[in-house]
Amino acid sequence: MSTNTTKYLAPTNGKFKLKNFDTDYKGHLDKDTVKEDLATVKAELSKLQSVLYAAGTYSILVILQAMDAAGKDSAIEHVMSGVNPQGCQVYSFKTPSSEEYKHDFLWRHYRSLPERGKIGIHNRSHYENVLVCKVHPEYILSENIGGISDVKQIDKDFWKNRYESIRSFEKHLTDNGTIVLKFFLYVSKDEQKKRFLERMDDETKNWKFSAGDLKERALWDKYMDAYEEAIKETSTENAPWYVIPADEKWYSRLAVSQVLKDTLKNLNLKYPQLPEEEKEQLKNLKQQLLDEK
Numbered sequence: 004m005s006t007n008t009t010k011y012l013a014p015t016n017g018k019f020k021l022k023n024f025d026t027d028y029k030g031h032l033d034k035d036t037v038k039e040d041l042a043t044v045k046a047e048l049s050k051l052q053s054v055l056y057a058a059g060t061y062s063i064l065v066i067l068q069a070m071d072a073a074g075k076d077s078a079i080e081h082v083m084s085g086v087n088p089q090g091c092q093v094y095s096f097k098t099p100s101s102e103e104y105k106h107d108f109l110w111r112h113y114r115s116l117p118e119r120g121k122i123g124i125h126n127r128s129h130y131e132n133v134l135v136c137k138v139h140p141e142y143i144l145s146e147n148i149g150g151i152s153d154v155k156q157i158d159k160d161f162w163k164n165r166y167e168s169i170r171s172f173e174k175h176l177t178d179n180g181t182i183v184l185k186f187f188l189y190v191s192k193d194e195q196k197k198r199f200l201e202r203m204d205d206e207t208k209n210w211k212f213s214a215g216d217l218k219e220r221a222l223w224d225k226y227m228d229a230y231e232e233a234i235k236e237t238s239t240e241n242a243p244w245y246v247i248p249a250d251e252k253w254y255s256r257l258a259v260s261q262v263l264k265d266t267l268k269n270l271n272l273k274y275p276q277l278p279e280e281e282k283e284q285l286k287n288l289k290q291q292l293l294d295e296k
Contacts, residue, residue, distance in 0.1 A: 008262045013244040019235040021227060026191040027250040034253045041253075044260045045085035051267035052122060056090040058272045059120035062181045065263065066128045069188035070226060071216050072198035074252045075126050078188065081256045082263065083124065092117050095126040104145055108132045108165075109172055119180060122263075129172070130185075130233055133165055137229040138222055166236040173242040182266060183242035186259055187230060188249035192223055 013019045032040070055061065067075045083091055094115040103111045109129055117123025136142045140157045151157065173183050199216065202208040219226070238244040245262055249255040277285065 008245065008258055008265065011245045011247055011258065011262075013234050013238040013246055015238050015240050015243055017235055019231065019238060019244075021189075021231045021234075021246070024189060024246040025248050026189050026194065028248040029251050029254045032254065032257070034251070037253050037257050041081070041257050041260060044257065044264050045082070048082075048260060048264045048267065049085045049087070051264065051272075052086050052090055054272045054274060055122070055267060055270070056087065056120045057274050060180060060272070061270060062117040062119045063122040063263070063266065064117060064176065064181050064183050065122065065124045065259075066130065066183070066185040067124065067126050067188065068128065068130050068134065068186070068230075069249065070190055070195060070223075071219065072195050072202070072211075073188040073190035073249045074255055075188060077252055078186075078256055078259055079124055079126060082260045083122075086122065090120065091122045091124070093124045093126065096128060096131065099145075104147065108146065109168065113172075116176070116181065129169060130237075133162065133169070133233045133236075134226070134229045137162065137232070138225045162232075166233070169237050170239060170242075173237070173239070177241040182270075184262060184266060185238075185242060185244045186262075187234060187244060187246050188255055189246050190249040192220075194250045195220065 011024070055063070067078060069075050079093060083093075092115075096111070099111065112125065112129040115123070115125065140154050143151065143157050143161075144154070151161075176183055199212060199220075202212040234244045234246070245258075247255045247258045
């Protein structure tokens with residue numbers, strides 16, 4: 004039983020509102036049923052990925068953005084568990100290094116793009132530059148951009164240009180055979196609190212929590228504004244955003260898997276076909292093996 008993922012597509016007309024999407028939607032599904040559904044989707048995904056790899060004409064870039072504890076890591080673990088590791092790449096982006104700060108903000112992300120035939124997953128992405136940097140504009144100063152030496156110089160035009168850079172970057176990718184799938188795992192503030200407390204109570208998860216997590220949580224409203232603006236400005240026909248309910252991890256995993264599976268299926272890829280002369284040669288080689296004594 005699949006889920007209709009089109010309901011999670013953010014509009015591409017610049018009228019996106021976060022309030023129009025739910026964090027806890029799960030429809031008529033339940034956790035036990037979804038286990039079977041997810042297993043079925045993953046099996047189909049595995050077959051489709053095999054064709055993607057063999058065809059070598061498209062690549063898939065999966066972008067996962069979310070607040071802390073929304074389930075990005077577990078989504079990667081469960082969604083991609085049935086995929087051949089040879090055809091998948093995962094990158095988790097942290098604070099830029101000194102080398103990365105010497106280049107434009109897209110440089111390190113461009114270097115990490117999947118090659119044709121592969122699925123690339125970016126756990127956080129170039130969108131951090133219009134999310135965490137929007138909430139903390141002082142971080143922009145570390146980029147050492149000419150003409151910007153004070154936070155006051157980071158104005159509306161600066162963000163407008165940065166959104167335009169992202170749209171252009173993603174259009175370039177899609178024009179050249181990369182399918183861009185962008186997911187915002189939309190978790191509620193109450194659910195994040197619950198998960199933070201679970202991390203504190205479970206010694207095996209203590210390492211996932213830091214005091215900085217609470218400092219960022221205190222800026223929740225600013226982050227929601229930043230997400231709304233970023234999605235509104237960058238959800239396009241060629242690279243739309245999916246706003247996935249993430250209060251139930253089992254549901255968000257199914258939804259992400261379903262989008263990925265449907266996207267691959269709609270490409271209608273086929274295994275490469277050998278030219279007739281190579282087929283004939285293959286028959287001869289096969290006969291050689293059969294004639295061996």
